[in-house]
Amino acid sequence: MKRLFTVLCSLLAALGLAACDHFNLKELEPGVSTAADVRQRFGPPQMEWYNDDGSVTWEYSRQPMGTECFMMTIGADSVLRRVDQVLNENSFARIQRGMSGDEVRRILGAPGTRERFDLAKETVWGWRVGKEASGDPVFFLVHFNDDGRVARTSRFVELRG
Template identity: 60%
Template sequence: MKRLLAWLCAMLSALGITACDYFNLRELKPGVSTATEVRERFGPPRMEWKNEDGSVTWEYTRQPEGIECFMITIGPDDILRQIDQVLNEQNFARVVNGMSGDEVRRLLGKPARSQFFQLKHETVWEWKVSHGVGTASEPEFFTVSFNTEGRVVGSGRYTQYRR
């Protein structure tokens, strides 16, 4: 039964349906779970980064409609080291002017959207970070602006109010 639930959750998460994340995260144990178990539960990663210590970090974003991005680190021994939900205030504060797009992607994962503003000569990436609070919820977004050289020139937040 557990194997069926894991398979179903992996398939749904591949389609962007994240209700199973809660169950998947409870089942995975750092220091115990294997890379194979992570892939069984979350599917293939959106992006993979090799780290200096021989470990690898896999990106599992829930953008554009979800509000999480999990960075899952697997040690060189193929054992799960840690799971981080990276769309949080601490990581938003780490985005500073001069960073490259690759550095921002490594920190926050793939953005929900990217748009170029011709008059400002800037590209803006945005991540959905909240569905809002209460019954009349309006989603909130974190944004990062890049100049034409692909370097951060600012960041911010906005709420998408419904009419």
């Protein structure tokens, strides 16, 4: 029965559904699980980031409707080294004025939204990061100037009345 559930979760994860992330993460163990284990449970990564030490970090964003983005670092030996859920206060604090879009994506993963505001002369990327006590979704926003550099960050609560 456990095997059937694992296969079902893997199939749903491959389709981009995050419902089984919790169970899939419990099956992965840094230092033991392999790159093949990660792919079996989460499917192909949305982005691969190559690191100076020969490792690669795979991005699994659950945007636009989810509130998580997993960065899974695979060592040069194809063994899982770490799993980080990066949509958190520590990662938000790393976003600094002057960063490029690539630098921001490397930290937070793919945004759920990208909007251009011509009057403000800025492009805003947004990540759904949680909910208020009322159930209204909360977004972390990164505002880019016309040079494609971070101008500021903010938060937004989508009031659903």
